[in-house]
Amino acid sequence: xxxxxxxxxxxxxxxxxxxxxxxxxxxxxxxxxxxxxxxxxxxxxxxxxxxxxxxxxxxxxxxxxxxxxxxxxxxxxxxxxxxxxxxxxxxxxxxxxxxxxxxxxxxxxxxxxxxxxxxxxxxxxxxxxxxxxxxxxxxxxxxxxxxxxxxxxxxxxxxxxxxxxxxxxxxxxxxxxxxxxxxxxxxxxxxxxxxxxxxxxxxxxxxxxxxxxxxxxxxxxxxxxxxxxxxxxxxxxxxxxxxxxxxxxxxxxxxxxxxxxxxxxxxxxxxxxxxxxxxxxxxxxxxxxxxxxxxxxxxxxxxxxxxxxxxxxxxxxxxxxxxxxxxxxxxxxxxxxxxxxxxxxxxxxxxxxxxxxxxxxxxxxxxxxxxxxxxxxxxxxxxxxxxxxxxxxxxxxxxxxxxxxxxxxxxxxxxxxxxxxxxxxxxxxxxxx
Numbered sequence: 555x556x557x558x559x560x561x562x563x564x565x566x567x568x569x570x571x572x573x574x575x576x577x578x579x580x581x582x583x584x585x586x587x588x589x590x591x592x593x594x595x596x597x598x599x600x601x602x603x604x605x606x607x608x609x610x611x612x613x614x615x616x617x618x619x620x621x622x623x624x625x626x627x628x629x630x631x632x633x634x635x636x637x638x639x640x641x642x643x644x645x646x647x648x649x650x651x652x653x654x655x656x657x658x659x660x661x662x663x664x665x666x667x668x669x670x671x672x673x674x675x676x677x678x679x680x681x682x683x684x685x686x687x688x689x690x691x692x693x694x695x696x697x698x699x700x701x702x703x704x705x706x707x708x709x710x711x712x713x714x715x716x717x718x719x720x721x722x723x724x725x726x727x728x729x730x731x732x733x734x735x736x737x738x739x740x741x742x743x744x745x746x747x748x749x750x751x752x753x754x755x756x757x758x759x760x761x762x763x764x765x766x767x768x769x770x771x772x773x774x775x776x777x778x779x780x781x782x783x784x785x786x787x788x789x790x791x792x793x794x795x796x797x798x799x800x801x802x803x804x805x806x807x808x809x810x811x812x813x814x815x816x817x818x819x820x821x822x823x824x825x826x827x828x829x830x831x832x833x834x835x836x837x838x839x840x841x842x843x844x845x846x847x848x849x850x851x852x853x854x855x856x857x858x859x860x861x862x863x864x865x866x867x868x869x870x871x872x873x874x875x876x877x878x879x880x881x882x883x884x885x886x887x888x889x890x891x892x893x894x895x896x897x898x899x900x901x902x903x904x905x906x907x908x909x910x911x912x913x914x915x916x917x918x919x920x921x922x923x924x925x926x927x928x929x930x931x932x933x934x935x936x937x938x939x940x941x942x943x944x945x946x947x948x949x950x951x952x953x954x955x956x957x958x959x960x961x962x963x964x965x966x967x968x969x970x971x972x973x974x975x976x977x978x979x980x981x982x983x984x985x986x987x
Contacts, residue, residue: 587884594874606656609760614663615855643676644712657681658954676716683708683946758789811836869950873914895936898983906936907975910944935983943975
């Protein structure tokens with residue numbers, strides 16, 4: 555009998571029993587926090603899983619099947635030219651209007667394919683942080699200075715964080731690079747032209763499905779928003795043609811998968827999510843019933859989803875319980891948040907950075923939240939700190955990042971984001987802009 559492990563198990567069981575015994579069920583704050591946690595999970599499932607996360611999972615799964623490892627190493631590997639690797643990674647967010655959770659499958663894909671830790675972390679930060687729509691909305695609602703500061707800070711952050719992660723874990727990276735190079739390159743993978751078309755179609759579906767409008771009258775953003783589902787349909791049709799011509803999927807399967815989508819689009823035009831869901835289900839059936847690369851693509855996608863989704867949903871529920879959801883507060887009162895981020899002290903900026911790092915922000919929602927906090931007395935420095943830490947991090951994303959690159963690297967990454975956001979907030983707040 556192993557007494558050490560038995561006592562450890564006994565202590566954990568006793569702690570779980572005590573926590574259950576003393577649950578403050580019936581208290582308004584606790585019950586409200588539980589409801590808000592469930593509400594946030596519901597909203598996340600409705601608004602982000604089908605439209606954002608699932609397309610991102612298919613992109614990441616496609617990377618592991620169709621991309622040659624040599625291509626990833628050439629542009630994002632640890633031995634790639636630093637200007638190319640960090641240049642590509644640091645501006646990736648300009649074409650990905652995603653949140654901190656949606657970028658995770660793509661980060662996992664490129665990291666496992668051999669991308670260097672530095673470029674991969676630069677991409678991980680820049681993906682949600684350098685969001686053109688979010689930066690434009692920030693400038694419009696919170697002021698031009700805040701928008702410019704957010705854009706410049708996001709680009710600089712991605713570069714500094716990536717380079718710092720590379721230097722801190724240089725020895726480990728050298729061992730990982732040696733292991734990656736030792737793996738023989740297989741013949742799998744399409745040509746550059748085919749890969750470009752394939753990923754452009756998938757990215758088009760992701761971008762058009764997640765495209766949001768703005769409060770402004772007219773403009774390109776609202777025009778695209780008005781035709782977003784027509785664009786998504788066009789990209790989906792292109793993907794169907796690609797499956798037939800390049801992956802040898804029988805045409806009748808594409809027709810079989812398309813009919814329910816067309817019927818739902820015509821019968822329920824006001825609920826495009828129904829047709830989109832039918833399209834995802836049809837694609838899954840087509841891939842799983844077709845041998846070769848098609849089934850490998852789905853298997854890779856499913857494997858990533860099985861790893862990431864449970865952690866994300868659990869993290870979203872924890873974030874909602876602590877910080878509140880769409881309809882109310884969590885166990886941490888909102889007035890505490892407002893009181894802790896007033897002025898431009900180190901404490902206020904650090905508090906804003908930590909709140910942003912652990913709280914979950916859906917894409918573009920951080921701007922109206924900050925607008926409300928500024929009205930409650932939040933300082934402009936802490937506001938920028940939250941903008942720089944919030945969209946790029948969240949409790950759910952931390953859990954997933956840990957499963958991909960371990961606790962040590964995750965802890966250093968989070969510490970870098972929080973520290974740089976705090977310092978930048980102090981500097982910005984002290985300028986009086």
